[in-house]
Amino acid sequence: MSIRDQQRERVTERLAEHLLATGLTQTSLRSLARAAAVSDRMLLYYFTDKTEVLAAATARIAAHSVAGLATALPDGTKLPPRELILLAAELTSGPEMRRFMRLWVEMIGAAAKGEEPFVTISAQLLGGFKAWLAPRLDVPSGTDRAALAGAIIALVDGLTLVEICSTEADMRATHEALAGLFGKVQK
Amino acid sequence: MSIRDQQRERVTERLAEHLLATGLTQTSLRSLARAAAVSDRMLLYYFTDKTEVLAAATARIAAHSVAGLATALPDGTKLPPRELILLAAELTSGPEMRRFMRLWVEMIGAAAKGEEPFVTISAQLLGGFKAWLAPRLDVPSGTDRAALAGAIIALVDGLTLVEICSTEADMRATHEALAGLFGKVQK
DNA sequence: TCTATTATGTAGCAACCGCTACAGGAGTTC
DNA sequence: GAACTCCTGTAGCGGTTGCTACATAATAGA
Numbered sequence: 001m002s003i004r005d006q007q008r009e010r011v012t013e014r015l016a017e018h019l020l021a022t023g024l025t026q027t028s029l030r031s032l033a034r035a036a037a038v039s040d041r042m043l044l045y046y047f048t049d050k051t052e053v054l055a056a057a058t059a060r061i062a063a064h065s066v067a068g069l070a071t072a073l074p075d076g077t078k079l080p081p082r083e084l085i086l087l088a089a090e091l092t093s094g095p096e097m098r099r100f101m102r103l104w105v106e107m108i109g110a111a112a113k114g115e116e117p118f119v120t121i122s123a124q125l126l127g128g129f130k131a132w133l134a135p136r137l138d139v140p141s142g143t144d145r146a147a148l149a150g151a152i153i154a155l156v157d158g159l160t161l162v163e164i165c166s167t168e169a170d171m172r173a174t175h176e177a178l179a180g181l182f183g184k185v186q187k
Numbered sequence: 188m189s190i191r192d193q194q195r196e197r198v199t200e201r202l203a204e205h206l207l208a209t210g211l212t213q214t215s216l217r218s219l220a221r222a223a224a225v226s227d228r229m230l231l232y233y234f235t236d237k238t239e240v241l242a243a244a245t246a247r248i249a250a251h252s253v254a255g256l257a258t259a260l261p262d263g264t265k266l267p268p269r270e271l272i273l274l275a276a277e278l279t280s281g282p283e284m285r286r287f288m289r290l291w292v293e294m295i296g297a298a299a300k301g302e303e304p305f306v307t308i309s310a311q312l313l314g315g316f317k318a319w320l321a322p323r324l325d326v327p328s329g330t331d332r333a334a335l336a337g338a339i340i341a342l343v344d345g346l347t348l349v350e351i352c353s354t355e356a357d358m359r360a361t362h363e364a365l366a367g368l369f370g371k372v373q374k
Numbered sequence: 375t376c377t378a379t380t381a382t383g384t385a386g387c388a389a390c391c392g393c394t395a396c397a398g399g400a401g402t403t404c
Numbered sequence: 405g406a407a408c409t410c411c412t413g414t415a416g417c418g419g420t421t422g423c424t425a426c427a428t429a430a431t432a433g434a
Contacts (some may be wrong), residue, residue, distance in 0.1 A: 023299060023300055024300060025300045025301065081368060102299055105295065105296060105299055105348070106296050106299050106300060108292065108296065108348050108351050108352060109292060109293050109295065109296020109297065109299070110296065111351055111352065112210060112289055112292055112293050112296070112351045113210055113211060113212045113293065114212065122351070122352045123352045123353075125352070126349065126352040126353065143367075144360055144363070144364055146357075146360070147357070147360035147361050147363060147364035148364040148367070148368070150349055150353070150357065150360070150361040150364065151346075151361050151364045151365045151368060153345070153349060154342060154345030154346045154348065154349040154361065155341060155342045155345050156345070157345045157348045157349065158340070158341030158342050158343070158344045158345025158346070158348065159338075159341045159345070161292070161295050161341065161344045161345065161348065162313065162337055162340060162341040162344065164295050164298055164299050164309065165295060165298065165309045165310045165312070165313040166310075166313065166337070170333075170334070170337065171337075173331055173333070173334035173337070174334050174337040174338050174341065176331070176334060177331055177334035177335040177337065177338045178338045178341075180330075180335070181268060181335070181338060
């Protein structure tokens with residue numbers, strides 16, 4: 001592996017951590033270079049342009065997070081939608097996934113403006129999560145699992161959106177309300 | 188009313204329409220000035236700085252949209268949460284509110300980065316919608332209406348997020364899945 | 375009519391942006 | 405040792421950003 005490829009790898013890893021920690025606030029080439037402990041000149045030697053830099057870093061983050069999900073709920077397990085919703089809500093509001101969810105919301109915000117690579121990455125992420133969620137849904141055969149997964153992801157992502165505009169106490173109450181909405185067993 | 192105040196009003200109205208139409212893509216002072224059909228120099232004569240320009244325009248949008256909501260579901264009407272969810276989902280995915288929802292998501296994305304005025308405006312918007320939604324919830328007394336309203340808004344906003352990353356066909360299916368999740372009468 | 379305030383255009387500053395030309399060092403191959 | 409490729413620092417270009425200094429025009433009040 002050439003030095004260039006090694007550096008690409010190092011930089012990608014560092015930037016992934018940087019973005020998770022700080023979000024999309026400091027995404028100028030010079031800031032990214034500083035975060036990766038290289039010069040901006042070299043950043044554009046390792047990657048072709050800024051878009052590719054961000055694409056590499058966010059792809060890395062995506063890979064890490066779906067890997068994390070796999071351990072949280074292993075293959076083969078199935079849960080009814082209501083339980084899965086509550087589990088996902090709890091999971092994504094935890095300290096480690098929270099950073100990711102927030103970043104994802106920022107990425108979708110950028111995607112809404114048509115900014116690459118976020119349009120592509122956001123769509124891929126949604127697809128990945130849908131693919132992870134769908135087979136874990138315990139629903140009657142014939143149900144559109146992908147669509148249901150989409151709805152659940154909407155809810156969970158929406159919680160992150162609301163969290164950004166809320167106090168911590170409000171969010172606790174919101175989670176409880178959610179539990180009230182979905183937790184009750186049908187009588 | 189001074190000329191300055193008149194122009195402030197005109198510019199605010201035009202920029203509100205501009206932002207609804209194009210999102211937060213073109214928010215440089217020069218672009219905004221062009222959209223408002225004034226010079227950038229005058230934009231900073233009517234307003235103190237860029238933040239105040241955007242604050243005025245987004246506040247105007249917020250005022251319009253809560254007014255629109257009031258007509259959609261007048262005061263005094265009450266619906267059970269499940270029906271309200273489906274109604275809200277339908278309402279916000281309609282052609283006229285969709286522009287607003289998308290813009291709101293972009294604003295929350297900016298708020299996530301700590302950008303003013305979006306932090307403030309997003310929080311105010313969420314508060315406004317909660318205040319609109321809470322009294323329309325037909326729930327047992329003692330329920331935390333505000334929290335439940337927050338959860339519902341999370342779902343509805345989440346749908347907009349997912350929509351940004353999805354095809355139109357996928358979104359139709361997602362809405363149907365949502366109806367399946369909430370529409371069934373408990374047996 | 376003189377003066378003071380308000381309104382508007384011209385021009386440009388300093389900072390930042392993504393990106394690149396150029397030169398030189400380091401190592402490898404013949 | 406010469407030629408060559410890979411790597412890296414310096415320096416800067418052309419563009420955009422938010423914002424401002426300055427001069428002038430218009431209007432109002434005395």
